Amino acid sequence: MSAAMYNEAIVTAARDGRHARRLPAPDRTVTCDNPLCGDRVTLDLTLADGRIAEVGHKVRGCLLTEAAAAALAARIGGTAAAEAATLLSQLRRYLAGDGPPPWPELAMFEPVRAVRSRHECVLLPFEALAEAARLPADGETA
């Protein structure tokens, strides 16, 4: 049932606007498009000692993308930038049905596992993060 996908945790996360804004002076900014549907996530980060300090996001996308971006922003502060790639690949494996999610709250995406065409919606903010982490300091992509 698709309705299960819009469980309370996801809808609540999607409405969590705390980090849904651009940062005034980000160290890194990345915009990621989902080439198949045109949805777009922009992520601003500030860094301190190789760890992520502040995050802001701007999402033009569906509820799943909004929820994923909000969940990412809510928890990522203090994480080493170098961990972004691992985070992305663990989330990708989780959606594919292999292993636990990287963070417990991401288990709200459980109903999405069965719908392959929506995986990318959840992954997009984490892809933006992984790309940001790869950038040289002050890097920016469009």
Added chain:
Amino acid sequence: MSAAMYNEAIVTAARDGRHARRLPAPDRTVTCDNPLCGDRVTLDLTLADGRIAEVGHKVRGCLLTEAAAAALAARIGGTAAAEAATLLSQLRRYLAGDGPPPWPELAMFEPVRAVRSRHECVLLPFEALAEAARLPADGETA
């Protein structure tokens, strides 16, 4: 039955070597390839008063092409060059199952009507003739 295609009339025509040679001084020469199988007919003509005088052919092709070239060469002398296009289109229609052949002896190709992939083998010498007839005097194509 394919064997019917190799009836005595066709085999005899194919062995008719009377015109199977290049002319020393043709007014027109045309070479036609069957693009699908690479077979090739070269036709040399001399003309007098807009009528075909002498014909020579060189065939690199199957028995059907050889028989068609020989039949063409045996009968064409004296025909107005302008008639070549009509001849070709009547033969094409005949093979497609529509109407009589342009000359009675071409009815030997009756068994070929059922095998579409061999029509081109029969048509090739007549296509060369039609192309030759369209050429300006002294024309030559390769």
Added chain:
Amino acid sequence: MSVDVAAIRAQFPIFAAQDRPFHYLDNAATGQICAAAADALLRYETTARANVKRGVYRLADAATTAFAEARAAIAAYLGAAAPDEVLLGCGATFALNLIAHALAPRLAPGDAILVSELEHHSNIVPWQMVAAARGAVVRAIPVTEEGRLDLDRLDEVLGARTRIVAVTHASNVTGAVTDVARLRAAADTVGALLVLDGAQRAPHGPVDVRALGCDAYACSAHKMFGATGAGALWVRGDLLADLPPFLGGGEMIRRVTIERTSYAPPPHRFEAGTPPIGAVLAMGAAARWLAAQDWTALAGHELRLTERLLSGLAREPRVRVIGPTGLQGRLGVVAFAVAGVHAHDVCQMLDDFGVALRGGHHCAQPLMDRFDVAATARASFAPYNDTADVDALLDGLAQTIRKLA
């Protein structure tokens, strides 16, 4: 005139195969295959398979003949002057790339290609590629608030250097049908060729390329109730005779040496390699099926469904239709945005109601930009749809809005 939908559905195997509600409204993305096409495909692949154009044994000769008959059926459906004006390939996207590539040598630096803001990417990107290679520019006919080509503004974009006008015959987003006569007349004033993308129009009744006056016409079998993997490009015979090939390979040559190759006449010159034989035979069968229908009745039927949908949507204050709100000059393709609910979420929720809709940019990002929306949901009708399909959509949409908006 009313239409016996049950009788039509009986000719489409998908309906018998469904064990839950099935309101298939994604026909603009792909239609369902008709039984005649499925039979032609399966019969060829499993009982009559041989390569075409080269073999003389029974099976090969039969395949060659069937292939020629399919070409003739497609040519007749499009109104071509001769079967050999129809080139067979793997889809409309391929067809549009072929014609773009074949016309490229006619472009000089500074020449212009005119597309429109409502084109499918398949009728934009190939022209951009060709333009880049030749130093030409791509311009676009603007689109009205109603989602139609704004032909009143043609003067702004059509110029003396416009060599090619390439637009869709009907929009895959707004459903608007192009006024081809007016475009043809305008193109003639500057001597431009007119290429039509018929992918959306071709599934809705016979086309008459000669009456339209276009120079080339592309369409896609899977949207015409044939199989996936085939499409056709019609090109006016005298133009076609002069065009260079696109792909190189077997079957399109006259003579090959390592140094030099000469090419076969059309259509072979444009059909390199083994064609998608099964899908082409299915396309022939689908063209025959399409040609046999009563399109006065079916077009009326599709528009009545469109009307029912449009009026239902008009009752939802959060819904904005992108496209004509009337029924004149349009097909049954209806795209809409829902304030506060993303198109993917609309489509996902509607799936629970058995309603198959498409959400996204529909490969028409310039049009999305024009209307400043990121994505829309889209319903698109075929003869086998009925009012229950529309009502299921409207019901599901109302519930979705209640839940997510």
Added chain:
Amino acid sequence: MSVDVAAIRAQFPIFAAQDRPFHYLDNAATGQICAAAADALLRYETTARANVKRGVYRLADAATTAFAEARAAIAAYLGAAAPDEVLLGCGATFALNLIAHALAPRLAPGDAILVSELEHHSNIVPWQMVAAARGAVVRAIPVTEEGRLDLDRLDEVLGARTRIVAVTHASNVTGAVTDVARLRAAADTVGALLVLDGAQRAPHGPVDVRALGCDAYACSAHKMFGATGAGALWVRGDLLADLPPFLGGGEMIRRVTIERTSYAPPPHRFEAGTPPIGAVLAMGAAARWLAAQDWTALAGHELRLTERLLSGLAREPRVRVIGPTGLQGRLGVVAFAVAGVHAHDVCQMLDDFGVALRGGHHCAQPLMDRFDVAATARASFAPYNDTADVDALLDGLAQTIRKLA
């Protein structure tokens, strides 16, 4: 090791459909479809049809998943490092055009592309087109009297300017299998890329592109017991990441405006428009079927048939085999010319014996020129062939020679 041919035939629907002798020996032109592939094709087209990559409703999601699984199965069969290294399109000819086009920007005037005299036109003409566009030249590896690449003469044609070596993995005329390791080593001495045309080799057991060491590999579903209308191109991942697109259209873009387009990452960048979904799903099923067979046994079986045919032909004084007369480094493809009887007439007569052979230049005119023959007849084996097929051919041929030579 003996092979249960009846058990294999039971997995190919064509055999049950024949009511007269049926000795199908035209497998190099097209193989017969296996039941697994036919089922995948029919099931998708008639019960599960939806477009891939864009829809979220159940049917569309299932189609997207099935498409990804087919890609994975094909990738596994070819030995690719990852499914996304495999590009899906409509055939080997398309695949070879794609790679030729994508590599074109790497060619400067005076650079050379090295093909061979025994290539299929589909691995010659695309390179000629690209060479003409870039001012490069096409050279050819000569062929030995046995119909093999003459790698002892590689020095004569491979030079410092050779950027691409594009040769077949196995000849569709002589059956000779290419010594890829030697070619790879030679290509490395000049830093050339190595493209293999695997159309003929892929139907005869798993391929290991990484062990071969090639940079790209093309193959065609209809020769691999799949449906017509699909093919695959494998490209080494790091090379693929850098290649420009070929066709433009839907599904291959990241962002389109009228002015400018940016492209999606591989494999999407190379798959414009609706793919041949049904044929790709069938190709996936065929790849799984192929992967599940015992190829030690089947290869031995095919070679025993080849041996029987070669010794039978050796007893006919009018017959000249074009290709290796031994069994080392060859596949079961046997081309021959009959003095005094044209190949078309041979094939036509053999049809009366239920034997399906191909006659002509086999899209390999440079090879015909090399051996100075206009056309040959060709027999080619698949696992479902047996000694009765060979004997029917030999018997029919003897009678044909008596009648026509």
